[in-house]
Amino acid sequence: MSEYAVTVDGELLDSNLFEEKSWDQLKKDYKIGDLKMICCGANAVPKTSIKYNRFFAHQSIECTTAPETIWHKTSKKIIVEEFSKLGFRAIEEQIGNGWIADVYVELDGRKIAIELQQSPQTLKVYFERQKKYSEFQIEAYWLLFPPRYLTIIKAIKHYRLKNEFNNKCPNAGFFPSLNNLPVFYIDDIEYKIKGVGLFNHTIEDFVISIVNNKLSYLSTWYIEGKKTLLK
Numbered sequence: 001m002s003e004y005a006v007t008v009d010g011e012l013l014d015s016n017l018f019e020e021k022s023w024d025q026l027k028k029d030y031k032i033g034d035l036k037m038i039c040c041g042a043n044a045v046p047k048t049s050i051k052y053n054r055f056f057a058h059q060s061i062e063c064t065t066a067p068e069t070i071w072h073k074t075s076k077k078i079i080v081e082e083f084s085k086l087g088f089r090a091i092e093e094q095i096g097n098g099w100i101a102d103v104y105v106e107l108d109g110r111k112i113a114i115e116l117q118q119s120p121q122t123l124k125v126y127f128e129r130q131k132k133y134s135e136f137q138i139e140a141y142w143l144l145f146p147p148r149y150l151t152i153i154k155a156i157k158h159y160r161l162k163n164e165f166n167n168k169c170p171n172a173g174f175f176p177s178l179n180n181l182p183v184f185y186i187d188d189i190e191y192k193i194k195g196v197g198l199f200n201h202t203i204e205d206f207v208i209s210i211v212n213n214k215l216s217y218l219s220t221w222y223i224e225g226k227k228t229l230l231k
C-alpha cells in the first residue's frame with residue numbers, strides 16, 4: 001500500500017491531498033486500470049483504513065518491489081510533480097555526456113540535476129560525479145535513501161576532520177556537511193527532505209527553494225527564510 005498512485009496519464013495522486021468528499025468520489029468513479037501503483041505499475045485501488053487513513057492498495061498481486069526501488073520511484077514522481085506545479089518541465093532519467101540525472105530541469109538558463117541515490121557510493125565517487133556535473137555548468141543535488149545518508153555523513157565528518165581540522169575536533173564542533181556537495185535524504189515514510197542541522201522540509205519547499213535560489217550554506221545547508229538552527 002502507498003499514499004501515492006499515478007493515473008494512466010501519469011498524473012501523480014497523493015491521497016493526503018484529498019478531502020473526504022473528493023476521496024469518496026474517486027472511490028466511486030475509478031475503474032480498474034485507471035490507477036496504477038508507482039512501485040510496480042500494478043492496478044491500484046483507493047481504500048480507507050479503519051482509522052480513516054486514505055491509501056492505495058494493489059488490486060491483487062503481492063508486491064515484491066524492494067523498498068529502495070519504491071523510494072526511488074515515488075521520490076522521483078513527487079519531485080517532477082513539484083517542478084511541474086511551478087511551470088517547469090522536469091525530465092526523468094535525462095542522459096548527458098557522461099552523466100544520467102534521475103531528474104533534470106532547466107530553469108531560465110540554469111541547469112539542475114537531482115540525483116536520488118539509493119545504492120551505496122563512496123564520498124570519492126560523489127565528488128567525481130559532482131565535478132562531472134559542474135564541468136557542464138549543471139547544479140547537482142543529492143537526495144539519498146536514508147541508510148546511504150548515515151554512511152555518507154560519517155565519511156564527510158572524517159573528511160573534514162582530516163582536511164580542515166588536522167584530526168582535532170574544534171571546540172565549537174562542526175556539521176558533517178560540505179559546501180560543494182549538497183547532500184540530504186528523503187525519508188521513506190513522510191517523503192520529506194532531511195539532513196544535518198535539523199534540515200527538515202517538504203519536497204515542495206525544497207523544490208521552491210531551488211527555483212528561487214534560496215538553498216544556502218552557512219556551516220551547513222539551510223533554506224533562507226525558513227526556520228533554522230543557525231543564527
Ligand SMILES: [Zn+2]
Pocket residue numbers: 037038039040041042058063064065
Ligand atoms: Zn507494487
